[in-house]
Amino acid sequence: MNTIQKKIWMLALVVLAMMIAIWLTLTFYNQKIQTQYNDILQRYLQMNEVTSDSQQMVTDLNNYLLMPSQATQSQLENSREQLLEVQSTVYELRNVENEFALTNYSHLISSFVETVDRSIRFQEQEATEASLKEFTEATRISMYISEMTLTIIDTELKTYERFYRGIIDQSAELKKLGVWLLLLITAVLVLFTYLFSLSITKPIHQLTKAANELAKGRFDQAIHVDTNDEISFLAKTFDHMRGNINAMILEIQQKAQLESELQDSKLLLQQSQLLNLQSQINPHFLFNTLNTLSKKAYLDGAEETSDLLVSVASLLRYNLKRMDRAVTLAEEAFVLRQYMEIQKARFSDRLQFFTELDAACLNLQIPGLTLQPLIENAVIHAIEPEEDGGHIWFRIKEVNAEVWIEIEDNGKGMDQEKRLQLLDGAITPVEGHSTGIGFTNVVKRLQLFYGKEDLVTIESEVGQGTKIILKLPKVRGTANHD
Template sequence: MKTIRNKMMLLSLIIWIIMAFIWISMSIFNQRTVEKYNGILQRYLLMNQASELSRQALTSLNEYRISPTEDRLRRYVADNNQLLRTKLDMRALRNADNGMLLDNFQNMVESQSEAMDLAVRFQREHDEEAVSAQFDEASNISAYIAETTLTLISGEQRTYDAFYRQIIRRSDEIKTLGFWALAFVSVLLLLFSYRFVSGVTRPILKLTQSARELSRGNFQNPIVVHRNDDMAFLAKTLDSMRLNIGSLFDEIQSKAQLEYDLHKHKLMLKESELKSLQSQINPHFLFNTLNMLSKEAYLAGAGKTSELISSVAGMLRYNLRRMDSRVTLREEIDVLEEYLAIQQARFGDRVRVVREIDEAALDVEVPILILQPLVENAFIYAIEPSEDGGTLTLRVRGEAGRVIVEVRDDGPGMAPEKLGGLLADPDPAERRGHATGIGLRNVLDRLQLFFGAENLLAIDSAIGAGTRITLTLPREASA
């Protein structure tokens, strides 16, 4: 499968090859031109060097005449030897146009060297007249060498004038070649770019149109792209997603209809159950009856009985509220006191309640009926089974951003495997005879839904060490 990445790499490779070819061609041409130009420049430099060495050797000889020391003699010998070596090097300058002139130039160099050597010999023999004659002859020859050098250089300029013109002509050709190469590369890039962009944008436009149809809920039109690259794979994936979404949409519609029918059935069932309960007893009638009995007991002098009946009536009124109601922790503590009053009347001295309550922490909002189930568990597992009863400790304290509620008993405790059962749904037989019948699982679920957080309830227990249930309540609810 040809991917878009491979196409881009191929386009980049083609451009690189073209640019590399142009660069290499121009580099080779430029290198050859530079080498030719350097060769001509070296010829000029060699000719000029011969003339300069001729004058330098003559100067060294003159210095030796004035002060015939060994050091000046060695300097003259070195300059003369270098002049002779240059004469040999000038053989490479021979061509069809300067052969005779170059032979004459080399002969003059050799003659100057011989005349200077004779002058040195006569200097050692102290023949001043002969030294002067040889020095004058060498000076004349050096002047001829300078003139011949200019003649040779002038001839070289005429010889390579055509080369210079060729360099200028090739420079113009290079400019023209560069222009056409740029035009060719530009046209080639335009063609490749057009095909590449068209090959990418056409499938994208088709996929965009298909995505727009999907967003409108039209899952009937198939998505097909006739290519062999990433776009074809994307089209197949999008078409597969179209089929899956369509199937899922139909399934959701079916489930929604089924849930609607089920919900309607449950509403009808609850309505019938409510009517059945209302036909058995009216809770408000029972609440009013309990209040009346409490007043009658008080008037009859049974104060404790009146308080118990008032506690039951208060609990009944509180428990008749909706389970999604918001209450304050203070209200929960108040109704819990009603429950504890009934239990203390029931168990007498067998139950002891320790309260450590921070009044400043009681204004936090909580779901209804979250404390009474915790205390019920203490009575079920710790106080009722024990002949001596037990001690129940209720602690409420405020911390930064949260309120901590602890319900602790000094009962026999529970094994780890039994702790998990506390968070399961309550056993109706086990809960029979208790006020709420609400399990810890229900409390935990309602707390998590109310506060929108996890880890709000923790249970610590061990065999023989009692049980502690801790609630960590944020100061503010999520909703």
């Protein structure tokens, strides 16, 4: 894979190679010119050094003649050795044009050294006049060496004049070469940088265009990037993500449709279950029979019996009319009083019924025939088995934004295991002597009506009675229907 990192390294290597090539070229030409300059300068310096050393030697000889000592003699010897060393190097500067002049120049240096040596010997022999004569000759030769040095340098300058001009021309050509190389490198780098940036920006623009299409919700258009680097891998991953999102959207749409259909089916099933539970009570013929018996008892003078039959008929008529829709707590409480009038006629003083109703809660809607089965169970289990009867309390109150309906008796109660089984629907109490609707039926109808669980709790202990509490929300769930 041609990675972006490789491209960057390639660009860096190209730039580095060009810079090295330029550096090597300029270094070669500069070194060549510098070497030529150094050679010529060295010739001049060596010749000039001959003049300086000869004059220094004359000075040291004069000091020795004036004050012979070990120090002045040692200084003179050092000057002599240095001059002879310079003489050997000057002789190496010979060429075709200056060979004769340099030969004479070398002989002149040798003659100067010999004259100095003779002056020293005469001084040592205490031949002062002869020593001074040789000193004068050495001084004259030193001056002649200086003049000859200038002559040779002048000749060298004339000889290398063309070389100087060549160096100047080479310098000018080198400047032109540098300018052309700079322009060439700039053009190559601009072209290479353009191609390099295009290889990165073009696929990025393609990815940006694809991202804009995805932002518009077009997940069905494939993403293609024709490169061989990380951007191509990113584009393939991006396209794979697009495909997954598109498939997920289609799946979500299908699931939403199925869920909608399932919800509709669930609502229909709930309504069917509610209607099925409500259809357990439909004794129309019994209502007509009770009306007939009530009229006959009234005609026979049994007014109490007639009133009792009227209460039973009213209770049955309420059940027949209200089972197909919700009713208010006020309606349920009214029909519950009629039911208890019937039970009081049955049990007389054995049944004590007490009510505590919060008028602000009586407008709450509940399924029809919800409270009567619970009161009936209390009568069956708390009043009938007891010879002395019992008490039943009926309360409606508001607690923590809920409406609590409590039905409490002072019967035998039940243990923890039986209470949990009753809540779980594992067992049911003896179901209605009059309605045929028991505790489990009521709980199921409430759950269907409100669309939630945990509406009913039971508080009971053996020998301590039983309290059933309905905790009803003031607002029904959105999934519920009247």
